Amino acid sequence: xxxxxxxxxxxxxxxxxxxxxxxxxxxxxxxxxxxxxxxxxxxxxxxxxxxxxxxxxxxxxxxxxxxxxxxxxxxxxxxxxxxxxxxxxxxxxxxxxxxxxxxxxxxxxxxxxxxxxxxxxxxxxxxxxxxxxxxxxxxxxxxxxx
Numbered sequence: 001x002x003x004x005x006x007x008x009x010x011x012x013x014x015x016x017x018x019x020x021x022x023x024x025x026x027x028x029x030x031x032x033x034x035x036x037x038x039x040x041x042x043x044x045x046x047x048x049x050x051x052x053x054x055x056x057x058x059x060x061x062x063x064x065x066x067x068x069x070x071x072x073x074x075x076x077x078x079x080x081x082x083x084x085x086x087x088x089x090x091x092x093x094x095x096x097x098x099x100x101x102x103x104x105x106x107x108x109x110x111x112x113x114x115x116x117x118x119x120x121x122x123x124x125x126x127x128x129x130x131x132x133x134x135x136x137x138x139x140x141x142x143x144x145x146x
Contacts, residue, residue: 056073
């Protein structure tokens with residue numbers, strides 16, 4: 001009888017108790033921000049996919065000039081050209097996994113030219129008889145009279 005009383009007391013304490021529902025875990029696609037039915041576009045398709053023949057000729061000419069290649073430029077980005085550029089980059093202490101490296105192209109004379117003349121453009125001259133736009137004017141834009 002005593003056992004029965006203890007069991008009924010325990011049951012009364014447990015009334016309304018239900019074990020917690022298992023947590024729903026996000027599916028793999030939800031974890032990665034993908035929506036059902038939509039395919040994620042690969043980032044590998046963006047950017048330059050290869051070196052065109054004109055640029056390959058320029059790089060080959062520069063490597064020949066710097067004695068990293070011999071022969072005539074072919075305009076084909078081949079293993080020989082890539083090996084020469086890897087050696088050039090390594091000799092300069094740069095990474096050799098990605099070729100061409102921008103520093104290598106700049107040092108070969110094939111990168112952007114940041115000279116002041118190109119950045120600022122040719123000096124501008126005002127046409128004859130045109131008013132000057134210098135800062136010699138007063139507050140109202142007229143020359144100070146004494």
